[in-house]
Amino acid sequence: xxxxxxxxxxISLQKNKTEKYSKILNSAGAVFAEFGFxxxxxxxxxxxxxxxxxxxxLYFKNKDDILYQFISFKTQVVxxxxxxxxxxxxxxxxxxxxxxxCHLQEFQNDKNMAIIFQSEVRYLREIESQIKDISKMYxxxxxxxxxxxQIEGSMRQDLFVGLVKRFVxxxxxxxxxxxxSAHGRxxxxxxxxxxxxxxLAGVRGK
Amino acid sequence: xxxxxxxxxxISLQKNKTEKYSKILNSAGAVFAEFGFxxxxxxxxxxxxxxxxxxxxLYFKNKDDILYQFISFKTQVVxxxxxxxxxxxxxxxxxxxxxxxCHLQEFQNDKNMAIIFQSEVRYLREIESQIKDISKMYxxxxxxxxxxxQIEGSMRQDLFVGLVKRFVxxxxxxxxxxxxSAHGRxxxxxxxxxxxxxxLAGVRGK
DNA sequence: CGAAATAATGAATAAATATTCATAAATAGT
DNA sequence: ACTATTTATGAATATTTATTCATTATTTCG
Numbered sequence: 001x002x003x004x005x006x007x008x009x010x011i012s013l014q015k016n017k018t019e020k021y022s023k024i025l026n027s028a029g030a031v032f033a034e035f036g037f038x039x040x041x042x043x044x045x046x047x048x049x050x051x052x053x054x055x056x057x058l059y060f061k062n063k064d065d066i067l068y069q070f071i072s073f074k075t076q077v078v079x080x081x082x083x084x085x086x087x088x089x090x091x092x093x094x095x096x097x098x099x100x101x102c103h104l105q106e107f108q109n110d111k112n113m114a115i116i117f118q119s120e121v122r123y124l125r126e127i128e129s130q131i132k133d134i135s136k137m138y139x140x141x142x143x144x145x146x147x148x149x150q151i152e153g154s155m156r157q158d159l160f161v162g163l164v165k166r167f168v169x170x171x172x173x174x175x176x177x178x179x180x181s182a183h184g185r186x187x188x189x190x191x192x193x194x195x196x197x198x199x200l201a202g203v204r205g206k
Numbered sequence: 207x208x209x210x211x212x213x214x215x216x217i218s219l220q221k222n223k224t225e226k227y228s229k230i231l232n233s234a235g236a237v238f239a240e241f242g243f244x245x246x247x248x249x250x251x252x253x254x255x256x257x258x259x260x261x262x263x264l265y266f267k268n269k270d271d272i273l274y275q276f277i278s279f280k281t282q283v284v285x286x287x288x289x290x291x292x293x294x295x296x297x298x299x300x301x302x303x304x305x306x307x308c309h310l311q312e313f314q315n316d317k318n319m320a321i322i323f324q325s326e327v328r329y330l331r332e333i334e335s336q337i338k339d340i341s342k343m344y345x346x347x348x349x350x351x352x353x354x355x356q357i358e359g360s361m362r363q364d365l366f367v368g369l370v371k372r373f374v375x376x377x378x379x380x381x382x383x384x385x386x387s388a389h390g391r392x393x394x395x396x397x398x399x400x401x402x403x404x405x406l407a408g409v410r411g412k
Numbered sequence: 413c414g415a416a417a418t419a420a421t422g423a424a425t426a427a428a429t430a431t432t433c434a435t436a437a438a439t440a441g442t
Numbered sequence: 443a444c445t446a447t448t449t450a451t452g453a454a455t456a457t458t459t460a461t462t463c464a465t466t467a468t469t470t471c472g
Binding site: 223226257258259260261264 | 449450451452453
Binding site for chain 3: 248
C-alpha cells in the first residue's frame, strides 16, 4: 500500500456510495412529497435519481426503509439544530422563541420534508420506535423550557406541562400545515414571533 | 295497493339498504382505525360487516370511496354539533369553550373517527374538495368567534386572525393526537378547560 | 494488463388484493 | 304459487408494482 493509493480506493468508494445513497434518498423525498408514499413507485424514485430500479435495493432494504431512513435522517439533522438554537437562549422565553424560529425555518427550507412529515409520519406506526424517541426528545426540550420558565417566574406555576408541550407542538404543526397547503407562498418563519406571542400572552386582552 | 302493504316494501327496503350501508361503513371505520387505510383490505371490511366482498361494491364505488364517505359523514355530523354548541354560548369566550369541549367530546366518543382523522385525512389530497370545505367551515367558525371577542373587548385587537385559528385548531388536534397515542386511557374532554385557559391567557405569568 | 471483487442493470417474477360478473338467493307484486 | 326484480355471493380476473437475480459493467490492485 503506497502513498498514492493509500486509502484512496476506500475513500472514493465511500464517497460514491454515499453520493448515490443521498441521491436516491433525496429523489425519494421529492417523489414522496409529490405523490405521497403509497402512490410513489420505486421506478419513479429510481428514474429521478438516475439509477436502475434494482440499484435502489442495493442501498435500501425496501420501500418502507426508504421512508424510514428519510424521516430518520431529517429528524436527526433538524433536531440537532433545534437543540443548538435552544442553547443560544438566555432564558425560557428566548429559548422557546429560538426553538419555534428554528423549527419553522428548517421546514421552510425543506418543503419536501415538511410535506412528508405532515402526511406520512403517522404511517410508520410500527416502525416508529426510533422516530418516536426523537419526537419525545422534542417534547422533552419543551418540558425543560417550560420548567425553566416556571423557575424563572416568567411562566405560570399552574401549568399542566404535559398539555402545554402538546399545545405548543400542535400549534406549530398546524401553522406548518397551513403553509404547505398554501404551497409555501409566504415566509413561514415570519409566523414565529406572532406565534410565540400567542403562546406567551394568549388571545385575551389585558 | 292495500292497507297492509302500503309502502311497507319500500320502507323496509330503504331501511335494509341503509342498515347495510351503515354496517359496512362502520366496519370499515373499525378496520381502517386498526390497520390503517392502506393495509386494510376489502375482505376484512366485508367479513366484519358480515357480507361478501362483492356486496361492498353495491354500496361503494371503490375503496377510496369508503374512506371518503366515512370522513364526509362523520365530519358533517360533528360539524353540526359544533355549530349548535357554539350557538349556545353567550359571548366569545363561552363559544370558544363550547366549541373545544364539543370537539374533544365527539372525538372521545368515537375513537375510530379520531384515529382515522388523524392518520388518513391527508391521504385524500385530490378528493379533498368537499372535506376541505368542511375544514374551512371549522376555521370560519373560529374566525367569527375571534372577531366577536375583539368586538366585545375580551380578545386583543392586534391578533392575526388567520394565525389564531390555526393555532387553536392545531393545538386541539395535537391534544387529540396524544390521547389517541395513549390509547384513549384518560378523559379527553377533561383537557378542554385547561386548553381554553391556555388559549386565553397563555403561559406567561401575570 | 487482467483477474477478482464490487456495483449496477432491468427484464422477469411473485404476491397481493381491488374489482368484476356469472350465478344464486331473497324479496316484491300479482 | 309464480314471475320479475332486486340484492347478495365469492371465485376468478386483472392490474399493479415491489422485489429478485442472472447478466453486464466498472473498479480495484498486484
